[in-house]
Amino acid sequence: MTVKSKGITRELAGARRLERQFLADPAPAATPVADVVAAMRGAHAQVMGAAELSVGIRATGVTRADVRAALWEERSLIKTYGPRGTVHLLDSRELRLWSAALTAVRTGADPFPPGVRLTGEQTGQVLAAIGEALTGVCLTVDELGEAIVARTGPWAGERVMPAFQELWPRWRTVLHLAGQSGAACFGPNRGRRTTYTRPPLCTPLPQEEALRLLVRRHLHAYGPATPRHFAKWLAASPAWAIELFATLAAGGEIEEVVFEGTRAWVAAGDTEFPQGPVRGVRLLPYFDAYGIAAQPRELLFPGRARERALARGQAGNYPLLLIDGVVAGVWHQRRRGRRLTVTVEPLGPLTARRERELAEQAERVAAALEAGAGAELVIGEVTAGAHA
Known part of the structure; x- marks a missing residue:
């Protein structure tokens, strides 16, 4: 049902989101785990058990063992830093999109004071060092830190970053950027210790194309949405998101609808909604x-x-x-x-x-x-x- 002219209600928007998230009905048996994660636009994996459950409840017959197999054996999933700089499971096939789009996102002010943050030049050196150090190996955070300092200098290892009632080395202020750019991802745990490695090398999409796809796919999963909603999902600058949506609207990539009486956007042509709400x-x-x-x-x-x-x-x-x-x-x-x-x-x-x-x-x-x-x-x- 096309509802653009009548306006979209919370119930209809919610029903479409639930359907596209496999929450109205679970994905059929044999649906690849990576397809479920792609439909979610990534599964938050700061707590790995929660990510496994997020995927498992959306797919018939899928258990945490299937999610782990997709991550560590099939490599159809990748565990890395995604939206908001937080740990996510992402569809490995979309790494070219994510690495290009996330590095193009404009965020707000640097959360760290001048005495903690890295300069632009230092950030580039650290990210290059991370990529070099992790090529073909899995390293713990301490081993990675030693490799980074050896490639850059003692300044990278200065313990100035407040975290969990202690101070971490300066280079860790940009570890999430290494994940978002494709220089690093998580490897299998070594006992109880986290490891990092480098994901398969790939050529990122052009940033303009990546941002266009990121917006359209986000709106497919969670639309109707406003630029501010999109910015909140990414922890991005609202002003940047408003400008991005305006550009995409002018290019016919997204279109405006009325959602609960306010202006919002969907991907161009994606104005079909369910007949009624999802119950249960x-x-x-x-x-x-x-x-x-x-x-x-x-x-x-x-x-x-x-x-x-x-x-x-x-x-x-x-x-x-x-x-x-x-x-x-x-x-x-x-x-x-x-x-x-x-x-x-x-x-x-x-x-x-x-x-x-x-x-x-x-x-x-x-x-x-x-x-x-x-x-x-x-x-x-x-x-x-x-x-x-």
């Missing part, structure tokens, strides 16, 4: 792409959900209970041997049908996490805090 219950883990990227946030987190499911307005800190496409509670999981206890705190009463659906969703979570004895559902207060 869904459980989303920490940092799930849908909860972070779907905007405006007040429509996804209505009423009490804003206070209970956000942390100072920030999404991703709590696992989310969705009912009919909007946040209606939080939940928490605890593993006990082969059984998973799923505690759900709804923000309103549940019908018997909703409770049955919730039990089914808990079993899906248990299956994705390979809890062989299934799930025990508890409906009650979630006492765990953010990031617990």
Whole structure:
């Protein structure tokens, strides 16, 4: 149904987003894991278990073992620094797009004071050193630091970057840029220690083409959206995003629609929406792409959900209970041997049908996490805090 002339409601936008995220119906069996991650526009992987669950709940029969196999054996996924400079799983086939687009994003002011940050010349030296040091090998952060200092100078290793109640070496202020540019990515853990390596060499797309594709694919997954929504997803300058959208609109790449009474954009020609909202219950883990990227946030987190499911307005800190496409509670999981206890705190009463659906969703979570004895559902207060 084309709804451009009538305006797009929250329910219809949410339904289309859920369908395109494989949250209305999971991807069919045998769908490549990388296709699911591409549809999400990357799976946030700061907490790897959460990324595995984000993918697992979207695909029939997929477990965390399948996600790990795609990452470390098939190499169809890559773990690196993606949108917002945060750790993501990305479709390896899109590395040419991501590395070109992310390095073209204009961000705000440097978050580090002058005594900590690197100059433009020093940043170039560090990024080149990272790429050289990681070619063909996997290094721990300490080993990588030694290799960088050997190639650049002692200034790169000065411990001036505040992090986790200690000081990290100066070069780590730009580690995320190395990931975004394709000079570095994560390698398999060495015991409990993180390693880094260099992804397969590829020629980045021209930046103009990459930005055009990034906007269109973001709007396909999360549109209608405004430039400010897009900027928030990338942690980019709103002024830069406004300018980018204006250029793409002038070139016929995106088109304006009315979304809940305000101006927003979709990819040109992409004005088909479902006939009605998606009904039912869904459980989303920490940092799930849908909860972070779907905007405006007040429509996804209505009423009490804003206070209970956000942390100072920030999404991703709590696992989310969705009912009919909007946040209606939080939940928490605890593993006990082969059984998973799923505690759900709804923000309103549940019908018997909703409770049955919730039990089914808990079993899906248990299956994705390979809890062989299934799930025990508890409906009650979630006492765990953010990031617990």
